[in-house]
Amino acid sequence: xxxxKGFPTEGEIxxxxxxxxxxxxxxxxxxxxxxxxxxxxxxxVAGKWVRDIKNFIKQNKQYVTKVIRIDEEKxxxxxxxxxxxxxxxDKKIQNYKNEERAEKMLAMVGKKLNVPLNEIxxxxxxxxxxxxxxxxxxxNLALEEPEKLVRxxxxxxxxxxxxxxxxxxxxxxxxxxKATLELKSFTSDGINRIKEFLSSLHDKYKWEIKxxxxxxxxxxxxxxxxxxxEKDMREKLTEEISKIxxxxxxxxxx
Numbered sequence: 001x002x003x004x005k006g007f008p009t010e011g012e013i014x015x016x017x018x019x020x021x022x023x024x025x026x027x028x029x030x031x032x033x034x035x036x037x038x039x040x041x042x043x044x045v046a047g048k049w050v051r052d053i054k055n056f057i058k059q060n061k062q063y064v065t066k067v068i069r070i071d072e073e074k075x076x077x078x079x080x081x082x083x084x085x086x087x088x089x090d091k092k093i094q095n096y097k098n099e100e101r102a103e104k105m106l107a108m109v110g111k112k113l114n115v116p117l118n119e120i121x122x123x124x125x126x127x128x129x130x131x132x133x134x135x136x137x138x139x140n141l142a143l144e145e146p147e148k149l150v151r152x153x154x155x156x157x158x159x160x161x162x163x164x165x166x167x168x169x170x171x172x173x174x175x176x177x178k179a180t181l182e183l184k185s186f187t188s189d190g191i192n193r194i195k196e197f198l199s200s201l202h203d204k205y206k207w208e209i210k211x212x213x214x215x216x217x218x219x220x221x222x223x224x225x226x227x228x229x230e231k232d233m234r235e236k237l238t239e240e241i242s243k244i245x246x247x248x249x250x251x252x253x254x
Contacts, residue, residue: 002099004032005126008077012067013092016040016079018059026057028065028079032096038077040065047082056081064089095134101169102135108165109158124158142166144225174224177253179233181209181217184248193247197240205236 008014008030016028016038023042030036045056057063066088069078103117103125110120128138131152141148142159143166149159183194198209198217210218219237223229230253241249 002032002096002103003034003121004129006033007036007070007072008033008067010067010070013084013088014065014067014079015062015092015096016065017062018057021054021057021059023053026053028063030077031062036075036077038065038067038079040079040081044068044078044080044082064092095136098136099134102139105139105162105165105169106135108169109161112161112165124154127154138162139166140170143170144228174222175226177221177223177226177229177233179219179237179251179253180212181219181237181249181251182215183217184215185246187246190246193244197244197247197249201240 014033015031017031018026018028019037020027025042026040026045028038028040030038040057042050042053045053050056063081064084065079065081066083067077068080068083070076106120106125106128107117109124110117113120115123125135128135131154132138132141138149138154139162142162146159146163149162150156154162183197185191185193187193201207201219202209207219207221210220212218219233221229221233234253237251241251
């Protein structure tokens with residue numbers, strides 16, 4: 001079960017399970033916050049008058065709710081069902097499914113370090129939630145841009161293992177990244193200069209380069225890490241264009 005540390009915040013959308021029901025309220029356990037309980041008042045069940053709360057809420061059933069008030073000293077947490085849109089509910093359910101995946105990956109990190117899940121939560125999991133909002137976000141970064149984790153303060157020893165685990169567990173759909181080059185040269189050997197430039201790009205970066213129509217050429221790359229690939233392509237094209245002489249060159253992405 002995915003868990004978070006401390007108390008939720010006001011306005012946070014959380015999953016709860018109904019423990020008991022009275023005529024005017026439902027007592028719930030906060031599924032992501034072990035040991036914490038909250039209450040849904042009958043006035044927060046639906047956007048209309050409710051005669052019988054049991055027509056809307058069932059015991060032992062899980063619901064997506066919004067936190068509307070917190071009193072940490074008394075341990076009181078007030079929840080609402082009616083203040084959520086369908087879009088917010090659907091998004092929460094998807095985020096929770098992603099966090100379940102992330103928890104399994106966190107357990108794998110712990111296993112590689114011979115650390116049980118509860119302990120790796122304390123050493124790493126809660127830190128990832130606090131820094132990135134979701135552990136799944138952090139594991140995606142570990143796959144795509146692990147250096148960002150280090151810059152945000154995650155210990156390098158964890159980042160390395162997170163990267164290994166992410167490569168094993170996160171399947172990225174391959175997409176095509178495309179850049180369009182415009183190359184013009186008005187010297188007598190301009191065509192040869194352009195051919196040499198394109199050939200050097202192909203040899204150096206193994207890019208697939210196609211002729212569109214003068215003066216336009218396309219570069220296409222299939223990748224499962226589009227964000228990083230596009231960034232790298234931009235940087236490399238900018239650098240290579242800055243080196244050439246007697247060729248007017250520009251490029252666009254997409």
